[in-house]
Amino acid sequence: MPFRLPGGGPRISVDNDRCELYGICAMEAPDVFDLGQDGRLRFHTRLLDETTMEQAKMAARCCPMQAVVMRGELDG
Amino acid sequence: MADGDRIVIVGAGVAGLRAAERLREQNFDGEIVLIGDEARRPYHRPMVSKALVMGTERPSDVGLSHYLPDLDVHWRLGARVTHLDTTERVVHLPGGESLWYDGLIAATGVYPRHLPGAPRHDPRVRILRTVEDSMAVRRCLNASKKPAVVIGAGLIGNEFAASMRHIGRDVTLIGHAKAPLHRFGDRVSSGIVEAHHEHRAKLAMKSEVRHWISTKDTVGLHLTNNQLLVASVVVLAIGSVPSVDWMRGSGLDISDGVLCDSKLFAEGASDVVIAGDIARWPNLRFDETPRRVEHWINAVESARHAADNLLMGQSSAKPFTPLPRAWSTLYDTRLQMCGMPSLAEDTVTLADGITGFIRDGRLVGISSWDKPRAMLDWMAELDRRLPAPDYVPEPEPAPAPEVAEVPTVEPSPAALAADVPPEFDSGFDHQAFEREFESEFANDIPTTAFPALAAPPTTAFAAQPGAAAPPTMAIPIGR
Numbered sequence: 001m002p003f004r005l006p007g008g009g010p011r012i013s014v015d016n017d018r019c020e021l022y023g024i025c026a027m028e029a030p031d032v033f034d035l036g037q038d039g040r041l042r043f044h045t046r047l048l049d050e051t052t053m054e055q056a057k058m059a060a061r062c063c064p065m066q067a068v069v070m071r072g073e074l075d076g
Numbered sequence: 077m078a079d080g081d082r083i084v085i086v087g088a089g090v091a092g093l094r095a096a097e098r099l100r101e102q103n104f105d106g107e108i109v110l111i112g113d114e115a116r117r118p119y120h121r122p123m124v125s126k127a128l129v130m131g132t133e134r135p136s137d138v139g140l141s142h143y144l145p146d147l148d149v150h151w152r153l154g155a156r157v158t159h160l161d162t163t164e165r166v167v168h169l170p171g172g173e174s175l176w177y178d179g180l181i182a183a184t185g186v187y188p189r190h191l192p193g194a195p196r197h198d199p200r201v202r203i204l205r206t207v208e209d210s211m212a213v214r215r216c217l218n219a220s221k222k223p224a225v226v227i228g229a230g231l232i233g234n235e236f237a238a239s240m241r242h243i244g245r246d247v248t249l250i251g252h253a254k255a256p257l258h259r260f261g262d263r264v265s266s267g268i269v270e271a272h273h274e275h276r277a278k279l280a281m282k283s284e285v286r287h288w289i290s291t292k293d294t295v296g297l298h299l300t301n302n303q304l305l306v307a308s309v310v311v312l313a314i315g316s317v318p319s320v321d322w323m324r325g326s327g328l329d330i331s332d333g334v335l336c337d338s339k340l341f342a343e344g345a346s347d348v349v350i351a352g353d354i355a356r357w358p359n360l361r362f363d364e365t366p367r368r369v370e371h372w373i374n375a376v377e378s379a380r381h382a383a384d385n386l387l388m389g390q391s392s393a394k395p396f397t398p399l400p401r402a403w404s405t406l407y408d409t410r411l412q413m414c415g416m417p418s419l420a421e422d423t424v425t426l427a428d429g430i431t432g433f434i435r436d437g438r439l440v441g442i443s444s445w446d447k448p449r450a451m452l453d454w455m456a457e458l459d460r461r462l463p464a465p466d467y468v469p470e471p472e473p474a475p476a477p478e479v480a481e482v483p484t485v486e487p488s489p490a491a492l493a494a495d496v497p498p499e500f501d502s503g504f505d506h507q508a509f510e511r512e513f514e515s516e517f518a519n520d521i522p523t524t525a526f527p528a529l530a531a532p533p534t535t536a537f538a539a540q541p542g543a544a545a546p547p548t549m550a551i552p553i554g555r
Contacts, residue, residue: 035448035452036449039448039449060141062373064372064373064403073145
């Protein structure tokens, strides 16, 4: 894993206008997303390694509302 | 598949896109041709009956992304394949065009079913499948203040009715079943009836259209319950039929979708795989009966699996054994489903808002009424109780390229290692089953299958605020 400068590298965000908190992302990417007992979705914005990267991509693909947005270099 | 090969993907919906994406992820470096009959690149079709028809999303904003630096696909949009020749390995297109392939992925999806007697030539009688369909419905709504009517009490019918109320239009939902969404269990069914009443959407259940009155200015419906409705638009949402006409005469079995083996290869062709709604395959997690699954997430997962299997070849391919998942939003309620509820003979209430579906004393499906957090735990539980069978590859020393995991559809190693739950008697005893469920679930301690759980599933519901709690925002954990 090459060293990345702060601010670089792949990042994710969630479109709150679309997200309806189904938690499919938490199922696909448990290391990135967490749907808490309070119904809130928490997530890491930086993807630090290949595992979380692949998980996050799968969460973005399966999101029912297509609310997961990925930015930056996506080749892992 | 080898270098320089050409893979043709027929169908440019979500399944076609995800299949192409997976081929490139697996380093397939041949040519990919993606053929679609719509003029648009793949978009998020579930929005057609919701955000698009309400006008809260624009058509230009609903395209699907891929997550690769370069997808490198040749698009053939606005072209409908007319014929498939599996012997010559050629698909035929209008105008005499033909396209050879080394591998074919068929993902043409389904088309809304026609209601006999419905005057589809009337511009106010519509279906909801494409972006253009949703725009046409919006034009009808803008042209008249009369109520909207939707025929069909399935997911799309209910979603459309809720969408109409959301934008302040009167709507009547007509269905011949006794209650909307009855196959999701009584809890969901009574919940949606209540929600429609609360939002003043009208229901005409156990009814059908006796006469259509289609004039130049208006469309009217005379129902079997003697109601007369005059509508601005009538949407037909009575299910769908697989779009497989183009395979007629190809030798494939297209009696209901395309008959496949458990690995999604079309029966009778070793270079054709099927993805999405048209694949009729035996999901070995449940049994050996081939069935179709018309869910959006299944299109994503089956497309990726089909792409993997096509690259590996039939002998080293792996069976596709997902736990199907589906969702819908009706008004502010999130409805979710997992497994195969349609197989069940009986239902049982597992927890507040969670219905279990039982076949032969085994849990085969779950539906939930606005309980997404609890649903995560119950889906893990269903995965543990209904694990994908261990696959023993055929004893042929084939060069096995590294198989990427199919996320979530396979049980986690922990789930496999967990004790196999005691089987219930094959003669189903409802009371004994409920006792067993209570003793197993009420006192369940978190197992290794879901170590992330802070609390056992049953307490998860108590901790969750009721339907009154507004959906909260997603919170980035920034750094």
